[in-house]
Amino acid sequence: MPRSLVHCAEAAPDGETLxxxxxxxxxxxxAVSCEPLTQGLLNRGYRLATTRGRFFLKxxxxxxxxxxxxQHRVTQxxxxxxxxxxxxxxxxxxxxxxxxxxRCYALHPWIDGRHRDGGELTAPQCWRLGGxxxxxxxxxxxxxxxxxxxxxxxxxxxxxxxxxxxxDELLALIRGRRDRDTFDELAEHRLVERRTLLExxxxxxxxxxxxxxxxxxxGDFHPLNLLYRDTEPAAIVDWDRLGVQPRAEEAVRAAAxxxxxxxxxxxxxxxxxxxxxxxxxxxxxxxxxxxxxHRVWWxxxxxxxxxxxxxxxxxxxxxxxxxxxxxxxVWWTREYDAVCDAFCx
Numbered sequence: 001m002p003r004s005l006v007h008c009a010e011a012a013p014d015g016e017t018l019x020x021x022x023x024x025x026x027x028x029x030x031a032v033s034c035e036p037l038t039q040g041l042l043n044r045g046y047r048l049a050t051t052r053g054r055f056f057l058k059x060x061x062x063x064x065x066x067x068x069x070x071q072h073r074v075t076q077x078x079x080x081x082x083x084x085x086x087x088x089x090x091x092x093x094x095x096x097x098x099x100x101x102x103r104c105y106a107l108h109p110w111i112d113g114r115h116r117d118g119g120e121l122t123a124p125q126c127w128r129l130g131g132x133x134x135x136x137x138x139x140x141x142x143x144x145x146x147x148x149x150x151x152x153x154x155x156x157x158x159x160x161x162x163x164x165x166x167x168d169e170l171l172a173l174i175r176g177r178r179d180r181d182t183f184d185e186l187a188e189h190r191l192v193e194r195r196t197l198l199e200x201x202x203x204x205x206x207x208x209x210x211x212x213x214x215x216x217x218x219g220d221f222h223p224l225n226l227l228y229r230d231t232e233p234a235a236i237v238d239w240d241r242l243g244v245q246p247r248a249e250e251a252v253r254a255a256a257x258x259x260x261x262x263x264x265x266x267x268x269x270x271x272x273x274x275x276x277x278x279x280x281x282x283x284x285x286x287x288x289x290x291x292x293x294h295r296v297w298w299x300x301x302x303x304x305x306x307x308x309x310x311x312x313x314x315x316x317x318x319x320x321x322x323x324x325x326x327x328x329x330v331w332w333t334r335e336y337d338a339v340c341d342a343f344c345x
Contacts, residue, residue, distance in 0.1 A: 002150075012035065012036055012046050012050065012182050012272050013034065013057075013059070013105075013339060014333050015031065015253060017100055017101060018034060018048075019031065019274065020033040020099050020100050021057075021100055021105055021107070022050065022237040024091040024092060024093075024098055025089065025091050025092060025107065026092045027052055027089075027090075028045045028050055028052055028053075028055070028089070028107065029050035029051035029052030029053070030049070030051045031049075031050055032049040032050055032051060033047075033048075033126060033316050034046050034047070034048045034057065035047045035152075036267040040074050043058060043060060043061050043238075044058070044059040044061065045058050045061065045238065046058075046059075046109070046248070047110070048110075053110070054064065054110035055107050056086070056107075056109070056110050056111070057105060057106075057108075058105065058107075059103060059104070059105055060097075060104040060105070060106065060107045060240070061104070062104075062113055062240070063098050063103065063104050064104075066098060066103055066212070068096075068104055068106065069095075069096060069097050070242075071240065072082050072087060072088050072096040072097070072106065072240050074140070074143060074239065074242060075088075075239055076146070077086040077142070078136075080290060081139045081142065081143070082135075082139075083139050083236070084132075084234055084235050084236060085235055085236055085237075085239075086108050086109055086111050086124065086231050086235040087108070088106045088107060088108050088238055089107045089108065089109060091107075094316060096109035102345055105222075111227050111229075111234055111235045111237075112226055112229065112234075113223055113227030113229045113234040113235065114227065115223045115226065115227065116223065116226075116228045117130075117223045118223075118255075118258035118259035118260075118267060118270055119140060119259075119261070119267070119268065121258075123269070123270065125231060126259075126270040126271075126273040126274040126277075127273045127274065127276070127277040128232075128233070128277070129233075129242075129258065129277070129332040130273070130274035130275060130276065130277030130278035130279075130281070131276055131277040131278065131280070131281045131283075132233055132236075132250070132281075133221055133250070133251055133254060133278055133281075134147060134251075134275070134277065134279075134280065134281020134284075135248075135281055136217075136218055136236065136279045137215055137216070137217060137247050137281075137282045138281065138283070139215060140215070140216035140217065140218075140242075141185070143216055144216045150162060151253060155186070155321055156300070157179040157205050157206040157207075157295065157302075158298065158302035158303075159205070160198050160199075160202040160205065160336070162183050162302075163198055163302040163304075164198070165196060165310075166304055167194065167195050167304070169189055170304060170307050170308070170311055170312075171191050171192070171317075173311040173312070174187055174188050174191075174311060175188070178206050181312075183225070183319060183322075186323065186326075187307055187310075187311075187322070187324075189206055190326040191275065191304075191307070192303075192307070193330065194301070194326075194329065195311075197301060197329070197330070197333055198302070199299060201301070201317050201333065204294075205299070206291075206294055206295050206298055209278040212246035212248065212249065212288065212292065212295065213246060213247060213248065213288050214244050214245060214246050214247065214282075214292055215240070215244065215245075215246075215247040216242070216243070216244055217243065217245045217247050217250040218236065218239060218241070218242065218250065219239070219240070219242050219243050219245065219250070220238060220240065220241045221236070221250055221253075221257055222257040222258065224252060225238045225290025228241075238343070245283065246292060246295070247284070248282075248284050248288045248293055248295055249290035249292045250293070251275065251278045251282070251289070251292065252292045252296040252343060253292045253296055254272055254287070255271050255275065256272070256296065256300070256328065257342070259271050259274070260324055260325075260328055261324070262324055263324070263327060264323070264325070264326070264327020264328040264329075264330070264331050265327075265328070265331050265335075266326045266328070266331075266332070266339065266342070268338060268342040269337070270345075271339075271341075271342040271343065272342045272345060274341065275277075275289065275343045275344070289342055289344045290341045291341060292343075293340045293343050293344070294340075297332055297333070297336065297339075300325075300328070300329045300332065301329055301333070304316040305318070306319070306321060306322045306325065307322070
């Protein structure tokens with residue numbers, strides 16, 4: 001599945017819905033404007049201006065009120081520990097989720113800031129980014145200690161035979177198209193290339209018995225879920241995928257998004273600075289990081305969610321991410337030792 005980019009463009013809630021929502025808050029005022037935010041693939045977000053200020057309005061499409069409320073409580077506890085987050089605004093009764101017309105909404109303070117990818121970060125800023133994610137993981141361990149019963153072991157690594165079947169299915173869909181374009185040509189090339197890579201490296205599938213160190217993680221740590229104010233992180237947002245996963249794998253996945261170049265290579269010097277800071281802050285050993293690099297590499301080698309969206313669901317919103325992501329898998333396989341050294345050295 002994708003490293004989700006939250007806030008797809010969508011018509012804003014109507015005036016009746018906004019009025020019903022804002023009546024629940026003592027200090028929100030009345031709606032002046034509500035503009036959809038355009039970046040993202042999941043959920044819906046809006047810039048809401050009222051007579052009392054500006055807010056971020058989030059429409060949770062999953063509609064699980066209890067789960068959303070739990071996520072909100074976690075961000076409130078993290079804020080108390082000094083983690084830069086943007087907890088929701090409680091209504092007059094102290095609730096943070098409003099259900100209106102069967103839909104779940106949450107109102108957050110508006111954070112003035114911008115997204116920054118790894119290409120914009122200096123080496124010291126990369127260090128601070130890694131340290132920030134390490135802080136998130138250690139603070140989550142503190143605030144979620146009472147919920148250790150929620151832990152689940154990570155799933156088994158993908159089986160090459162299953163991936164070959166997906167490749168064949170996607171190739172059939174592409175080759176059956178009447179009006180093929182340059183994206184189709186690239187997709188076909190990458191699928192054939194990936195099948196060759198998998199045949200060559202099938203013996204490197206991560207061992208099922210090698211269970212990585214699991215812990216509570218953000219679940220979706222990437223540039224569009226981190227707001228900067230000038231050069232410093234102002235808020236980590238979108239905690240929808242909060243859960244228990246191999247924590248070092250989140251660090252590796254995040255780096256593969258922050259530090260990927262358009263041509264599909266990683267800025268390894270920045271990765272090294274980021275990873276060293278993460279290991280220091282999270283107390284992650286080099287063996288844990290090396291295992292995470294291997295599992296995430298294997299995951300990427302077997303993953304085709306972007307092409308599934310386009311060819312099986314008819315959804316092209318992830319298309320712009322595909323060229324760099326597909327090239328990265330090939331480069332990572334070729335430069336495997338150098339990548340591992342950057343995360344572990």
